[in-house]
Amino acid sequence: KNEVEQSPQNLTAQEGEFITINCSYSVGISALHxxxxxxxxxxxxxxxxxxxxxxxxxxxxxxxxxxxxxSLHITASHPRDSAVYICAVLNSGNTPLxxxxxxxxxxxx
Amino acid sequence: xxxxxxxxxxxxxxxxQEVTLRCKPISGHNSLFWYRQTMMRGLELLIYFNNNVPIxxxxxxxxxxxxxxxxxxxxxxKIQPSEPRDSAVYFCASSSAAGYTFGSGTRLTVV
Numbered sequence: 001k002n003e004v005e006q007s008p009q010n011l012t013a014q015e016g017e018f019i020t021i022n023c024s025y026s027v028g029i030s031a032l033h034x035x036x037x038x039x040x041x042x043x044x045x046x047x048x049x050x051x052x053x054x055x056x057x058x059x060x061x062x063x064x065x066x067x068x069x070x071s072l073h074i075t076a077s078h079p080r081d082s083a084v085y086i087c088a089v090l091n092s093g094n095t096p097l098x099x100x101x102x103x104x105x106x107x108x109x
Numbered sequence: 110x111x112x113x114x115x116x117x118x119x120x121x122x123x124x125x126q127e128v129t130l131r132c133k134p135i136s137g138h139n140s141l142f143w144y145r146q147t148m149m150r151g152l153e154l155l156i157y158f159n160n161n162v163p164i165x166x167x168x169x170x171x172x173x174x175x176x177x178x179x180x181x182x183x184x185x186x187k188i189q190p191s192e193p194r195d196s197a198v199y200f201c202a203s204s205s206a207a208g209y210t211f212g213s214g215t216r217l218t219v220v
Binding site: 033035041042043044045048086090094095096097099101102 | 139142157204209
């Protein structure tokens with residue numbers, strides 16, 4: 001069983017819809033990252049969270065440490081949000097990220 | 110800051126040739142990671158360094174792969190000899206307590 005589970009694996013939405021991507025993890029962590037990767041593109045870190053909630057533009061990330069769960073929300077989705085969103089956790093200190101398998105999001109105009 | 114810089118962006122090589130991928134981490138980041146991404150397996154850790162010292166190379170697929178970090182501003186990942194199954198995107202990332210940054214990746218194709 002993967003230490004980091006994401007759902008859904010694939011998601012298609014109409015432009016303007018509110019989108020939620022979920023991430024559950026089974027290990028103790030010091031931080032959680034939400035990453036974005038466009039087709040053929042590099043990986044961009046959207047958020048690093050260790051507690052609570054963060055917001056950047058139309059993106060909101062939340063984490064519940066007790067439940068070992070995080071969500072990434074996109075409000076007023078747009079076709080340019082189409083990408084793979086990857087949840088990744090950091091066990092401690094300067095250690096490698098443990099990745100989820102990603103959620104492929106397609107937003108249709 | 111220019112971010113994590115990888116070169117080359119694309120590499121096409123023939124089976125059996127030596128391939129060297131390069132990475133310049135963000136100044137002040139004390140950890141550097143090499144990852145490989147394929148359609149089948151997603152992102153996998155190959156090796157990582159803390160303060161230029163290799164910490165865990167258990168992800169390196171076989172002896173054909175080697176990585177070095179001679180100083181805080183440079184690392185290489187070498188494949189010798191290369192094989193078609195090595196075709197993938199190779200990402201370098203660096204981190205500090207403040208965050209984690211990926212390079213743009215090197216797309217390697219071995220024919």
